[in-house]
Amino acid sequence: MALFTSGRDFSMMRHINRELLNDIISQQASFYKYKIGDTKTNIYGEAAGEKYFDGPYIFSCLVSRSDQEFPESDLGVNFNQAIDFSFFRDDLVDTMYVPEVGDIVLYQESYYEIDDLVANQYFGGKNPDYPNNGSAGQQNPLNPGLSKFGANVSIIAKTHYVPADKLNLSPYKERL
Amino acid sequence: MSSSTDNTNNAPQTPSVSPSRAFEQAYRKGKGDYPALPNVPASKRTIKPRPKTQEELSAEKVEPYTEAGLGNPNKAANPNAKETGIDFNRSTKISQRDDATKSYKIGVQDIDEAVFYYFNNVIQPEVQQNGGIQPVPVIYGSPERWKSAQKDGYYRDKGGRIMLPIIVVQRTNLEKDRSVTAKVDSNSPNLYYNLSKGYNSKNFYNPFDLINNRKPVQQSQAIVVGDFVTMTYECVMQTYYMEQLNKLIESIEYASDSYWGDPQRYKFRCFIDGFSSQTELSQSTERLVRGNFTIRLRGQIIPEVKQKDLNSMKATNSLAKVSVTSETVADISNLG
Secondary structure, three states, X not given: OOOOOEHXXXXXXXXXXXXXXXXXXXXXXXXXXXXXXXXXXXOOOOOOOOOOEEEEEEEEEEEEEOOOEXXXXXXXXXXXOEEEEEEEHHHHHHOOOOOOOOOEEEEOOEEEEEEEEEOOOEEOOOOOOOOOOOOOOOOOOOOOOHHHEOEEOEEEEEEEEEOHHXXXXXXXXXXX | OOOHHHOOOOOOOOOOOOHHHHHHHHHHHHHXXXXXXXXXXXXXXXXXXOOOOHHHHHHHOOOOOHHHOOOOHHHOOOOOHXXXXXXXXXXXXXXXXOOOOOOOOEOHHHHHHHHHHHHHHHHOOEEEEOOEEEEOOEEEOOOOHXXXXXXXXXXXXXXXXXXXXXXXXXXXXXXXXXXXXXXXXXXXXXXXXXXXXXXXXXXXXXXHHHHOOEXXXXXXXXXXXXXXXXXXXXXXXXXXXXXHHHHHHHHHHHOOOOEEEOOOOOEEEEEEEEEEEEEEOOOOOOOEEEEEEEEEEEEEEEOOOHHHHHHOOOEEEOOOEEOOOOXXXXXXXXXX
């Protein structure tokens, strides 16, 4: 039977993390989620008409910004920036929010589309969602009660910059 | 040609004209040729047989009223040639002083501007976006960095990202078109257009002319036939969606094979032979929807260069015609 990284241990970690994210670091970003039913797509798999979103849902997070880039091409000088947003997973669970690839993150009045979602940080290396119990509900014969140990700590959203007028979310008139 | 050894009194004599000039005059006298173009310096005039210019061919078609003994007015020689030493009629030399008419030129930039004019004012590409009509900007490729980043804000968002759709045009090739006519020789252009000019303070329409049935002189600017060229433009259309790209392709394809340009300036025939399109979804970048096409433009170039100014004819006047309808004499015996 496991001895460490129990739910009680993680409860302390949760409090520390929330205090750190909300009161000390206090960086925030918001999610927009596509309304799949309302947003119509064409045969090319694109919503060229109008897009509908739920949100924004604001969360505390860690923001890891890469440098702004100004690549040059025939079009002229362009702009790009990749940002990683690290969310405390329990915050998302409490609000029943499931981030997915393609969702939009609003940060500093700019929009970022999620390319990758990384949920790979486990407390004690264990994910309590997979206690290896039997399919009929039998306890894990080697280590029963694993569902009370470990934790899935974070969700890291890797994003890239999206031009504002593509989403039509901005309160500003981007096109004159 | 003339030599002092022929003289019996052995007195030294200075030749009145240079040997080459004398030979040229003798050649003309024997051949009955026209004087060379007035703008060509005497030392540069060719005395070898040459193809006749359009002006000379036109003049030959005129049959003058020979009974008056006045000769062909189009072939007017200087009646004071002996006194003045000028062997051509100076009336054919028309001063362009105070002439506000701009020199006629068609440059490469004029052709580029014709393409952009047609895009922006005739095709007016637009797409549906965010529930509205979105005009598509057309830009020339690879602008200066400051201009692109600072001045072209109208197609950038708050972060400086280029908003799509956008059309980028870039000239990639200019090729001589030898399948059509040309000025023949830049040292001595042979083919000209005539561009009629309106009345002005020195050539005005007046009622007295009307009473006398005098046809007003029409001034023309002689414009050398340009060099015909085929220019190639590579164009890139970049959009957010395939649906937008389709609409752009439709509108531009419809304009193919027509004459592009400002009706007040120049128009050139443009051909678009095909469109290619691609859609790409790459990691950590926006989805790319891109279309390419090539414009093949048949244009002409009349440059503003000194060689053209020196060698080509600039202006001509039409003949003034006075028609005498009736005359009255006091005594019929005075007639004749």
